[in-house]
Amino acid sequence: MLNRVVSRAFSTQCKSGVNSKFCVILGSQWGDEGKGKLVDILSKDYDVCARFNGGSNAGHTIVVDGQRYAFHLLPCGILYPKCHNVLGNGVVVHLQTMFEELAQLDKNGVDYSNRLFISDRATLVSNMHREADRVSEEKKAKGGEKIIGTTLQGIGPSYGSKVLRFGLRMSDLVDWELFLKKYDKFITEAQYYYHVENFDKKGELDELK
Numbered sequence: 001m002l003n004r005v006v007s008r009a010f011s012t013q014c015k016s017g018v019n020s021k022f023c024v025i026l027g028s029q030w031g032d033e034g035k036g037k038l039v040d041i042l043s044k045d046y047d048v049c050a051r052f053n054g055g056s057n058a059g060h061t062i063v064v065d066g067q068r069y070a071f072h073l074l075p076c077g078i079l080y081p082k083c084h085n086v087l088g089n090g091v092v093v094h095l096q097t098m099f100e101e102l103a104q105l106d107k108n109g110v111d112y113s114n115r116l117f118i119s120d121r122a123t124l125v126s127n128m129h130r131e132a133d134r135v136s137e138e139k140k141a142k143g144g145e146k147i148i149g150t151t152l153q154g155i156g157p158s159y160g161s162k163v164l165r166f167g168l169r170m171s172d173l174v175d176w177e178l179f180l181k182k183y184d185k186f187i188t189e190a191q192y193y194y195h196v197e198n199f200d201k202k203g204e205l206d207e208l209k
Helices: 004-012 035-043 095-107 127-142 155-163 170-174 176-194 202-207
Strands: 046-050 060-064 067-071 084-087 116-118
Touching: 035 060, 035 067, 035 170, 035 176, 046 176, 067 095, 127 155, 127 176, 176 202
Parallel strands: 046 084, 084 116
Antiparallel strands: 060 067
């Protein structure tokens, strides 16, 4: 019975999603499944390429005209001139990483103006989150616990602060003076929850500003 169901599913006209109005690519494992490569292949035929979750712990390298692009946060549709790219509200965004990736495009003359959009509800990844990631892993290792083996990009702590409702959103950056107050409160809460003692607040604020 299962074989017949699977056969019918693969006999439809939308195996790849190219013939549908939209296509969703999901992974059922813990990464390294080739999702980025598949998105890259399909993006050239779509008007919009959107990420709905995750952050800069992802990774896919693309080579175009001899130029190598290493993307961790940006949707790879950014390389196709007609494709608009979206970081949705479920994405956790480390702005510093995003600008590093955009610098690759600037260097090679890739025009992405008016083609990159970020949800104002997307969660902002702070360097505090990254530090929390590191502290947590080191604490586990010293205590003889099994470490998670994260990429130390602060993804878990970012989602943690979102769920605990003290995280920052992209929209908070619109009003800088108000952001400073929210940032101070965020740091206080993060240090309490994540047990991070030393953190360079000024350094990150300079980067974000």
